[in-house]
Amino acid sequence: MIKSLTFKKTLGALTILFVLLIMGSHRIQAQTNAERAQAYYYAAEEAYNNEEYSKAVSYCDQVVEILGSSNARVEGLYVKCYYEQNNISKAKEALQTFSNLKPDASLSKEIALYIVRIEEAEKEEERRQELAAEEAEKKAEYDRTHTTCPNCYGSGTTTKKVDCYTCYGSGEVEGSKKTCPVCRGTGKGAVTYDFLGGRKTAGCSNCHNYGWIREKETCPGCHGEGQRTITKTCSICYGKGDIKKE
Ligand SMILES: [Zn+2]
Ligand SMILES: [Zn+2]
Ligand SMILES: [Zn+2]
16 A cells, blocks of 8 residues: 555656656757757858858758748848859849848848849840850851861961971081091191102091091981971961861
């Protein structure tokens, strides 16, 4: 009997404790969500101010996920981030959601600036596309009326071989002075005696009495080929690589 009463008391106390715990945790959970959403929003704002726009967008996503819905402040920040990222279609989408969420006057005024900016960016994009289309049309027209130059095969230049102007086509040039190996620099040849015993010295035939010779060396301009390749602007297409079709 005593045991049973103690058991009932214990059970009752546990039930109350359990209910209190559930109630408490609900209250804590609700508070935490609001606080977390606020914290992520502040983090998003800070990221935006630091020009970290994709980071700011992902923090905004977190706010929406925690709250289970969006609000005007978050959508306003989306507008600003997407605009800075040059993602005009997303910015426009966020702007539409922003307007539907009935923002207060000061927030409306801040974001109103982006209505103008987004419209101007759209016009700019339109102009850019028009220009690109014009360019593409011009190029297509050019391709229709022109064909690859048969003279240079589209390169715009032709090459031709000419005699090397360093060696005049020989492939060799005169080297530096060297002592004649035959006369060892004297320029004199063999000594001969005539029938009266007169001494006569011949000149060196190898160096023509100079005492030095120049050996031929490979031309540095053409590497011994005697010819050089020169590149010229194509005379048919004047360097364009294309000519007008007949
Ligand atoms: Zn040469
Ligand atoms: Zn000599
Ligand atoms: Zn050509």
